[in-house]
Amino acid sequence: MRTGASGGTADAVVVGGGTVGGWCAWFLRQAGLGRVVLVERDVMGKGASSRAAGMVRAQGGTPWAVRLGMWSQAFYRSQRQEIGVDSGFVATGYLMPAFTDGQAEAGRARVAMQAALGLDVSWISPDEAAELFPAMARGAHVGGSYAPGDGYVDPPRNVVAYATACARDGVEVRERTEFLGLRWGEDGAVAAVETSSGPIATERVVLTGGPDMASVGERAGTRVTAGGARHQVAVTEPSPDLAPERVRMVFDLTEGMYWRPEEGGVLFGMSNPAEPPGPARTVDWPYLEAVRSRLGDLLPSTRGLGLRRVWAATIEYTPDHLPIVGPALRSDKSPMPGVTVACAGGHGMMWGPALARVAADLALERTTEVLDADALGLARFDAHGRSTLAADPVSLPYPERTDAP
Numbered sequence: 001m002r003t004g005a006s007g008g009t010a011d012a013v014v015v016g017g018g019t020v021g022g023w024c025a026w027f028l029r030q031a032g033l034g035r036v037v038l039v040e041r042d043v044m045g046k047g048a049s050s051r052a053a054g055m056v057r058a059q060g061g062t063p064w065a066v067r068l069g070m071w072s073q074a075f076y077r078s079q080r081q082e083i084g085v086d087s088g089f090v091a092t093g094y095l096m097p098a099f100t101d102g103q104a105e106a107g108r109a110r111v112a113m114q115a116a117l118g119l120d121v122s123w124i125s126p127d128e129a130a131e132l133f134p135a136m137a138r139g140a141h142v143g144g145s146y147a148p149g150d151g152y153v154d155p156p157r158n159v160v161a162y163a164t165a166c167a168r169d170g171v172e173v174r175e176r177t178e179f180l181g182l183r184w185g186e187d188g189a190v191a192a193v194e195t196s197s198g199p200i201a202t203e204r205v206v207l208t209g210g211p212d213m214a215s216v217g218e219r220a221g222t223r224v225t226a227g228g229a230r231h232q233v234a235v236t237e238p239s240p241d242l243a244p245e246r247v248r249m250v251f252d253l254t255e256g257m258y259w260r261p262e263e264g265g266v267l268f269g270m271s272n273p274a275e276p277p278g279p280a281r282t283v284d285w286p287y288l289e290a291v292r293s294r295l296g297d298l299l300p301s302t303r304g305l306g307l308r309r310v311w312a313a314t315i316e317y318t319p320d321h322l323p324i325v326g327p328a329l330r331s332d333k334s335p336m337p338g339v340t341v342a343c344a345g346g347h348g349m350m351w352g353p354a355l356a357r358v359a360a361d362l363a364l365e366r367t368t369e370v371l372d373a374d375a376l377g378l379a380r381f382d383a384h385g386r387s388t389l390a391a392d393p394v395s396l397p398y399p400e401r402t403d404a405p
C-alpha cells in the first residue's frame with residue numbers, strides 16, 4: 001500500500017454517500033478491509049437516495065434486473081436480524097397491469113422468465129386483481145403480472161440505515177468532502193484520491209454519484225454514459241378507501257406512472273419522456289395534473305383528493321435503463337486498474353444493495369456471485385453513448401440518450 005498523502009492511506013475510498021456508495025463502503029468493510037473512507041461532497045443521502053419514492057421491484061425486464069431486485073429484497077428482509085438496522089421494507093405486492101393483448105403477451109413472457117429465475121410471480125386475471133386491489137377501477141386492464149414479495153422501502157430510513165451501519169462498523173465517513181480526481185502511480189494503477197480536504201492514498205476506488213455520475217467519472221478521467229432527468233413524486237391526502245391492503249403497488253408501464261400506499265393516502269411518481277434531460281429545478285404542474293388525471297381513472301378514490309406533499313428531484317438514468325457496474329475505462333477502453341464504477345440507472349432503491357455488493361465484490365476480487373456482471377460495464381457503450389444491450393422494457397420512460405461528455 002502506498003503512503004504519503006495528507007489524508008493517510010486507505011484500503012478503499014468510495015466516492016458518494018448515496019445508497020450505492022453507502023452500502024458499498026459497508027460491504028467493503030464487512031469483507032475485512034481495514035480502512036474504508038467514504039467521501040461525500042455534501043451530507044449522506046443528499047442526492048437522489050433521500051428523495052426516492054422507495055419502490056422495490058424484482059419484476060424486471062431482463063435477468064439482470066430480476067437478480068438485482070431479488071438480491072436486494074433478500075437483503076432488505078434480513079437487515080434487522082443480520083445488521084440491526086433496516087430500511088423500512090414492506091412487502092405489499094406489486095401489479096403490472098396490461099391494457100392491450102400485446103402487452104399481456106409480453107407480460108406473460110416476462111413472468112415465465114422471472115419465475116425461471118426463482119421469483120414468486122404469476123399472471124393474474126382482472127377478477128383476481130380486483131380481489132387484491134379493491135380500490136382499483138374495474139375493467140381498466142386485461143390482467144397483469146403480480147409479485148407478492150415486491151414492496152417499498154422508506155428512502156430516508158434507508159439513508160439512516162446505511163449511515164448507521166457505516167458509522168457503527170468502522171467506515172470513515174467524510175462529509176462535505178468533494179472528490180476532485182485521481183492520482184496515478186508509475187505502474188499505471190490508481191495511487192490516490194484527490195479531495196477538497198487533500199489526497200488520500202489508496203489502491204482501490206469505487207466511484208458513485210447518482211445523477212452526477214458523469215461528472216464524477218469525468219473527474220476520474222472516465223466517460224460514464226449516465227444522465228439526469230426530472231422525476232416527480234406526489235402524496236395525496238389520506239382517505240379510508242386508500243388503506244394499504246386496498247391499494248398495494250401498481251406500475252402503469254404505458255404511462256410511466258406508479259403508486260403505493262403512503263400515510264393513509266397514495267404516493268405516485270412519474271417521469272416525462274418528452275422532456276429534455278437535465279437537473280430538476282421546479283415541479284412541472286401541468287404534467288403532474290395530467291398524470292393525476294390518469295391516476296384518477298385507475299384509482300377513482302384519489303379523484304378530488306388534495307396533495308399533502310409534492311417534489312421534483314433529479315433521477316439518474318442510463319440509455320438502456322440498466323445499471324452500470326465494472327471497471328472504469330480509459331478513452332481507449334482499457335481498464336483503469338483499481339477503479340470501479342457503480343450507477344443504478346434510476347433503480348437504486350430496488351437494485352441499490354445488490355449493485356453496491358457487486359461493486360464491492362468487483363473492487364475486491366474482480367468477480368461476484370450476485371450475477372454475471374460482465375455485460376454491465378462501460379464497454380457496452382459506443383462513442384455516442386449508445387448501448388449494445390437492448391433496453392430493459394420494464395422501466396420508466398427515461399430519455400434514451402444522455403448528455404454525458
Ligand SMILES: Cc1cc2nc3c(=O)[nH]c(=O)nc-3n(C[C@H](O)[C@H](O)[C@H](O)COP(=O)(O)OP(=O)(O)OC[C@H]3O[C@@H](n4cnc5c(N)ncnc54)[C@H](O)[C@@H]3O)c2cc1C
Nearest residue numbers: 016018020041047048049053054055179210347348349350
Ligand atoms: C424523485 C425520485 C424518485 C425515485 N424513486 C425510486 C424508486 O421508487 N425506486 C427506485 O429503485 N429508485 C428510485 N429512484 C432512483 C434512486 O433514488 C437512485 O437510483 C438512487 O438513489 C441512486 O443512488 P446513488 O447512491 O447512486 O446516488 P445518490 O443518492 O444521488 O448519491 C450520490 C452522492 O454522490 C455525491 N457526489 C456527487 N458528486 C460528488 C463529488 N464530486 N464528490 C463527492 N461526492 C459527490 C452526491 O452529493 C450524492 O450524495 C428515484 C429517484 C428520484 C430522484
